[in-house]
Amino acid sequence: xxxxxxxxxxxxxxxxxxxxxxxxxxxxxxxxxxxxxxxxxxxxxxxxxxxxxxxxxxxxxxxxxxxxxxxxx
Amino acid sequence: xxxxxxxxxxxxxxxxxxxxxxxxxxxxxxxxxxxxxxxxxxxxxxxxxxxxxxxxxxxxxxxxxxxxxxxxxxxxxxxxxxxxxxxxxxxxxxxxxxxxxxxxxxxxxxxxxxxxxxxxxxxxxxxxxxxxxxxxxxxx
Numbered sequence: 001x002x003x004x005x006x007x008x009x010x011x012x013x014x015x016x017x018x019x020x021x022x023x024x025x026x027x028x029x030x031x032x033x034x035x036x037x038x039x040x041x042x043x044x045x046x047x048x049x050x051x052x053x054x055x056x057x058x059x060x061x062x063x064x065x066x067x068x069x070x071x072x073x
Numbered sequence: 074x075x076x077x078x079x080x081x082x083x084x085x086x087x088x089x090x091x092x093x094x095x096x097x098x099x100x101x102x103x104x105x106x107x108x109x110x111x112x113x114x115x116x117x118x119x120x121x122x123x124x125x126x127x128x129x130x131x132x133x134x135x136x137x138x139x140x141x142x143x144x145x146x147x148x149x150x151x152x153x154x155x156x157x158x159x160x161x162x163x164x165x166x167x168x169x170x171x172x173x174x175x176x177x178x179x180x181x182x183x184x185x186x187x188x189x190x191x192x193x194x195x196x197x198x199x200x201x202x203x204x205x206x207x208x209x210x211x212x213x
Contacts, residue, residue, distance in 0.1 A: 007168065007176040011107025039169075043183050049117020053187045065115070067180040068172070072197045073148045073165030 002059075004031060006040070006066045019059050032057040032064070039069035108175025115179055131158075132182050134189035141185050147177045151185075152201055166196035 004015040015031060017024040036042055036055070043053045044061045054061070113121055120130035128145040131154070142160065144150040148167055152160040168180040184192035 005111070007108075007111075007172055007180065009104060009171055009173075011104040011173055011176065012111055041180075041183070043187065045115060049115070049120055051115065051183050051186055053183070065111075065179075065183075067176065067183065068168040068170050070166050070180065070184055070192060070195060071169050072195045073167045 002028070002061065003063050004028060004066065005063065006035065007068065025059055029057040029059075035066045040066040041069075042066050104173045105175070108173035108177075108179075110175070112175035112179045115182070120182075130178075130182075132185045134185050135187055136189040139189075143178050143181050143185075145174055145178065147172070147174050149199055150178070151181055151196075160201035163199040163201050164193060164196040165199055166192055 001016045002019045004017070006013045006015070015028070017028045019025055019028075032042065041053060042055075043051050043065050044058075044063060046052050054064070058064075113124065116124060116130060120132070124130040124145075129142050132141050132143060133139070134141060140154050140156070141164070142152045142154045142158070144152070149163060149165045151164045151166070153162040153164065155161055166181065166184070167177050172180070181192070
């Protein structure tokens with residue numbers, strides 16, 4: 001199972017999907033597009049503590065994290 | 074009478090255990106606790122050890138190689154530091170929305186490690202004397 005983790009006021013919301021299921025994969029890709037379109041940044045871990053940002057949906061990524069648009073505090 | 078006393082004592086112990094279980098369950102499932110768990114999962118082993126000991130961790134900016142210290146908090150919690158760990162400048166940038174400290178810190182880490190210039194371009198600078206170390210060392 002792959003997971004999309006979306007930061008929110010509850011801490012985070014997790015969406016799990018089976019990458020081998022075409023329908024679930026399409027839903028995950030749609031979610032990715034909606035979130036990044038709304039200004040979220042998507043990232044995944046490449047090693048312990050190492051992170052890479054992604055701009056387009058990658059079905060091979062096991063865990064994708066989304067955080068909202070950054071603003072000056 | 075002795076049996077009644079023993080019954081009351083065991084009921085009290087059961088109630089105490091239940092209360093403790095309830096406290097732990099909800100304590101570990103608060104947004105705050107979930108945010109901290111997510112943060113810790115995404116830190117490097119060195120950052121995790123630093124965070125657990127000091128409530129902050131250091132990151133290296135991907136563009137300049139400068140060091141930043143991210144303190145536990147949701148605003149004005151990022152300091153640029155020198156090689157001795159002394160704060161030189163404060164940078165304030167946060168994810169929009171009202172996120173918990175763990176989430177804010179993780180977003181700041183990812184931003185500095187993957188798009189330092191982009192993060193600093195929208196950040197507000199502040200003098201490091203604004204908050205003392207004590208301010209950031211509040212317990213969870």
